[in-house]
Amino acid sequence: MVALLQVQNLSVGLPFSAPLLDAISFDIAESERVGLVGASGCGKSLTAGTLCGLLRTPLRVLAGSIRLDGTSLTDASPATWRAARGRSVFQIFQSPGTALTPVRRVGTQLAEAAQIAGRDTKAAVSQALDAVALQPDVTGLFPYQLSGGMKQRVLIAMALILRPRLLIADEPTTGLDVLTEHDILTALNTAADETGASVLFISHDLRAVRRIATRTLVMHAGRLVEDADIADLAISKAPAARALATAATALQNPC
Amino acid sequence: MIERHLSLPALRFGLRGGRFGLMMGVALLLGFVVLGLSPLFVDIAPPAQMDLLARLAGPSDTHPLGTDHLGRDVLSRLIHAVPVSLGAAFATMLAILAIALPWGVIAAVAGGRVDMVMMRLADIIMAFPTLVLALAIIGFMGASLQASIIGIAAAWWPSNARMVRALVLSASQRDFVRAAYLSGASRLRVIVRHILPQVLPPLAVIISLETASVLLALSALSFLGIGAQPPTPEWGAMLNQARPFFSQAPHMLLVPGLAVTAAVLALNLIGEGLRDLLDTREPYEW
Amino acid sequence: MLRFILIRLAVAVPTLLGMSVVAFAIVAIAPGDPVMMELRALGVVPKPEDIAALRAEYGLDQPFLLRYLDWLGRAVQLDLGTSIATGRSVVTEIAMRLPATLSLAVSALIGAVLVSVVFGVCALSRNRGVAACMRGLTILLVSIPSFWLALLFIYLFVLTIGWGRLVSDGTWSDLILPALTLGLGAGASLGRVVYERIRAELSEDHIRLAIAKGLAPRRILISHIAPRIVGPLATAWANTFGALLGGVVIVESIFGWPGLGQLILQAIAQRDFPVIQAYLVFMGLIFFTMSILADIVVFFTDPQLRRTLSDD
Ligand SMILES: Nc1ncnc2c1ncn2[C@@H]1O[C@H](COP(=O)(O)OP(=O)(O)OP(=O)(O)O)[C@@H](O)[C@H]1O
Ligand SMILES: [Mg+2]
Numbered sequence: 080m081v082a083l084l085q086v087q088n089l090s091v092g093l094p095f096s097a098p099l100l101d102a103i104s105f106d107i108a109e110s111e112r113v114g115l116v117g118a119s120g121c122g123k124s125l126t127a128g129t130l131c132g133l134l135r136t137p138l139r140v141l142a143g144s145i146r147l148d149g150t151s152l153t154d155a156s157p158a159t160w161r162a163a164r165g166r167s168v169f170q171i172f173q174s175p176g177t178a179l180t181p182v183r184r185v186g187t188q189l190a191e192a193a194q195i196a197g198r199d200t201k202a203a204v205s206q207a208l209d210a211v212a213l214q215p216d217v218t219g220l221f222p223y224q225l226s227g228g229m230k231q232r233v234l235i236a237m238a239l240i241l242r243p244r245l246l247i248a249d250e251p252t253t254g255l256d257v258l259t260e261h262d263i264l265t266a267l268n269t270a271a272d273e274t275g276a277s278v279l280f281i282s283h284d285l286r287a288v289r290r291i292a293t294r295t296l297v298m299h300a301g302r303l304v305e306d307a308d309i310a311d312l313a314i315s316k317a318p319a320a321r322a323l324a325t326a327a328t329a330l331q332n333p334c
Numbered sequence: 335m336i337e338r339h340l341s342l343p344a345l346r347f348g349l350r351g352g353r354f355g356l357m358m359g360v361a362l363l364l365g366f367v368v369l370g371l372s373p374l375f376v377d378i379a380p381p382a383q384m385d386l387l388a389r390l391a392g393p394s395d396t397h398p399l400g401t402d403h404l405g406r407d408v409l410s411r412l413i414h415a416v417p418v419s420l421g422a423a424f425a426t427m428l429a430i431l432a433i434a435l436p437w438g439v440i441a442a443v444a445g446g447r448v449d450m451v452m453m454r455l456a457d458i459i460m461a462f463p464t465l466v467l468a469l470a471i472i473g474f475m476g477a478s479l480q481a482s483i484i485g486i487a488a489a490w491w492p493s494n495a496r497m498v499r500a501l502v503l504s505a506s507q508r509d510f511v512r513a514a515y516l517s518g519a520s521r522l523r524v525i526v527r528h529i530l531p532q533v534l535p536p537l538a539v540i541i542s543l544e545t546a547s548v549l550l551a552l553s554a555l556s557f558l559g560i561g562a563q564p565p566t567p568e569w570g571a572m573l574n575q576a577r578p579f580f581s582q583a584p585h586m587l588l589v590p591g592l593a594v595t596a597a598v599l600a601l602n603l604i605g606e607g608l609r610d611l612l613d614t615r616e617p618y619e620w
Numbered sequence: 621m622l623r624f625i626l627i628r629l630a631v632a633v634p635t636l637l638g639m640s641v642v643a644f645a646i647v648a649i650a651p652g653d654p655v656m657m658e659l660r661a662l663g664v665v666p667k668p669e670d671i672a673a674l675r676a677e678y679g680l681d682q683p684f685l686l687r688y689l690d691w692l693g694r695a696v697q698l699d700l701g702t703s704i705a706t707g708r709s710v711v712t713e714i715a716m717r718l719p720a721t722l723s724l725a726v727s728a729l730i731g732a733v734l735v736s737v738v739f740g741v742c743a744l745s746r747n748r749g750v751a752a753c754m755r756g757l758t759i760l761l762v763s764i765p766s767f768w769l770a771l772l773f774i775y776l777f778v779l780t781i782g783w784g785r786l787v788s789d790g791t792w793s794d795l796i797l798p799a800l801t802l803g804l805g806a807g808a809s810l811g812r813v814v815y816e817r818i819r820a821e822l823s824e825d826h827i828r829l830a831i832a833k834g835l836a837p838r839r840i841l842i843s844h845i846a847p848r849i850v851g852p853l854a855t856a857w858a859n860t861f862g863a864l865l866g867g868v869v870i871v872e873s874i875f876g877w878p879g880l881g882q883l884i885l886q887a888i889a890q891r892d893f894p895v896i897q898a899y900l901v902f903m904g905l906i907f908f909t910m911s912i913l914a915d916i917v918v919f920f921t922d923p924q925l926r927r928t929l930s931d932d
Binding site: 133164166179181192221223237 | 746823824825826827828829830831832833834835836839843844847848921922923924927
Binding site: 471595 | 634635636638639641642643646647744746755756759760762763764765766767768771772774775779812819820822823827828831835837840862863865866867869870873884885887888889891893896897899900903904907908911
């Protein structure tokens with residue numbers, strides 16, 4: 080079977096300087112959930128942004144190819160990217176606090192997603208809000224009236240409405256308390272179960288990744304250094320992967 | 335593995351950010367400086383020398399840009415107008431800054447009630463349309479170049495003071511400025527060492543864009559006959575005198591107008607170019 | 621809403637008072653007082669005791685504050701004195717010409733807003749050639765003095781092609797050229813604001829989400845960027861209108877548009893203080909009203925602001 084997402088030798092960076100992402104290759108199969116972990120600043124968000132075609136100039140793809148859902152997105156035209164976004168790939172961004180447009184009501188922004196997905200607005204929105212355990216009346220609120228966790232769940236609801244083939248979640252639980260983290264991860268799993276989407280779950284916290292995925296990619300300083308089961312990270316050849324695994328166990332066993 | 339061509343985007347990257355425009359603006363302005371200084375080195379007919387036999391003559395060997403209705407050499411008047419027109423604009427901007435800088439800085443640094451009162455006073459002046467206020471002031475002082483400089487400076491300073499205040503405020507909210515205060519540095523020291531360096535680059539943008547608008551306003555006033563008075567060579571005034579000879583001698587209209595446009599363009603290009611250089615935000619591409 | 625307007629108007633009162641002080645003071649401290657002006661206009665060489673008598677008659681020997689209050693009292697009843705040149709009430713003089721000036725300023729503003737949107741949006745085109753050209757054209761148009769553009773237009777359209785005419789009686793067709801002249805320049809400088817604002821918005825996180833959703837640029841512009849920038853743009857429109865109120869003077873005199881421009885230029889030449897003062901007062905009030913309208917738009921388009929004011 081052909082993988083849903085194929086990334087080959089992807090390099091991203093500024094022209095004429097050392098690449099920030101260096102020859103990254105990985106595949107994600109249909110409905111597979113994969114973790115992507117690594118220390119802060121190693122290039123996780125950059126990878127996610129590249130997969131959505133959201134690099135800002137002067138950053139650019141220097142080499143390599145991206146193939147998603149049967150379409151090549153290497154050097155794709157703006158129109159191709161536009162067709163892929165929302166339907167083939169959607170991303171929940173790292174900073175939910177500023178992700179929603181401040182002057183539009185939450186309901187309007189969700190309805191917009193339903194329109195893009197070509198679904199019945201009312202039913203899709205209420206179903207999605209229900210799945211992420213939000214009250215239906217949040218639709219009437221403006222983003223500034225929501226807490227960080229609520230905004231994060233609104234974004235997951237948006238993903239549920241859009242039903243992309245690949246959902247990228249960039250550190251969706253960072254900065255949230257343990258209970259909210261639990262709710263968000265549950266909502267994310269629900270979303271993936273319901274839509275059959277593949278998930279690329281980005282985090283620097285292996286415990287959170289474990290709730291979503293079994294296979295995980297490990298990044299270190301712009302390179303992909305490991306692609307293995309979470310359980311096997313402790314015996315990995317890559318020092319960065321071993322370090323992450325040790326850190327996770329250390330946190331789990333209170334001394 | 336597909337290697338993409340790096341040369342083209344790199345070239346675009348080098349040219350983007352208005353660097354090209356900035357360079358053009360600087361070149362134009364230098365051109366005006368050279369033009370303005372040229373009477374010191376080259377022999378040019380005095381701007382008031384009349385040749386009544388060659389009135390309204392088109393471009394010729396003796397008068398490269400033709401003559402005006404009194405037979406004066408247009409090129410000579412154009413060149414002698416450089417220090418008048420540009421000088422008046424820079425003098426006005428200096429006057430504006432002389433009020434706006436201390437006003438904005440004091441309001442921002444003092445804060446509280448002082449800030450409120452100072453900004454309220456500025457608001458009162460700003461509540462009048464700028465050019466209307468300038469016209470009124472000129473009306474009460476009597477038409478002259480000095481009056482138009484004063485009128486424009488009086489009408490323009492409050493908005494500049496507001497901008498200065500905003501710049502200083504945003505600069506003083508930076509962490510290292512707060513840290514400097516906390517570590518016991520004196521107010522003056524913080525302003526000079528930490529706030530000023532941050533404020534200067536955006537201020538340069540404001541100054542060059544504002545000088546452009548001041549130059550436009552001054553030449554408009556001269557054109558209306560209430561700024562520089564004849565026989566002073568000034569671009570706006572030259573255009574004013576050319577109006578009756580519109581269809582007979584279009585060259586009289588073309589040249590001073592081009593001069594004003596080029597000078598204003600130079601200042602605008604410099605301002606926009608500097609702004610682009612300072613702007614580090616990059617928009618997402620849709 | 622009503623609450624906000626009331627608050628805004630309450631805040632406006634001190635500013636209005638301040639404006640009236642400025643308008644009054646400009647006459648009161650002007651070199652050569654109105655009495656001298658009037659005598660000179662009559663061609664009389666006055667004797668000192670005549671001057672003193674006249675000054676007393678006009679109340680000019682009173683202290684500043686009393687004279688100001690007296691002036692203010694008459695001003696709110698729309699009595700701003702009589703023109704030294706024509707002897708008619710200045711309010712009548714202004715009211716006669718105000719509609720022509722306002723219609724020119726408003727049509728130029730409408731044109732400027734249209735031009736600015738086109739320029740601003742095209743300057744953001746993905747096609748770098750188009751974007752660079754639009755930015756260049758914008759800077760060029762901002763730099764061309766309106767009076768020179770007016771002369772060029774006259775040369776081109778009136779003298780060469782034969783459209784329009786130079787004496788106008790205030791009919792709509794005579795409005796086109798002056799409005800175009802003013803609107804192009806004002807539109808270009810507004811276009812800069814539109815460009816800057818949209819560009820700033822495009823760097824924001826929420827636009828990234830809108831793009832990631834797969835929205836088309838037009839939809840992003842209309843439903844995610846426009847609501848955020850109408851507030852600041854309304855302020856810019858009000859300021860542009862203020863600039864146009866002054867700018868019309870320049871263009872009116874060239875196209876012979878029968879607005880306030882000719883009146884004020886004459887008043888400046890003849891040092892007709894009451895006319896100048898009334899002009900300042902009227903233009904100030906009109907501009908001030910526009911600024912308040914802009915504030916209301918800002919208030920309306922910011923949900924957070926709306927909320928804080930309706931809560932307490
Ligand atoms: N526009 C840019 N220009 C230059 N360098 C950039 C740019 N954006 C990101 N980088 C660099 O790319 C690297 C990767 O950044 P990225 O945001 O992907 O990190 P991350 O792994 O997501 O970290 P975190 O866990 O903190 O979110 C960083 O070293 C950063 O400095
Ligand atoms: Mg990140």
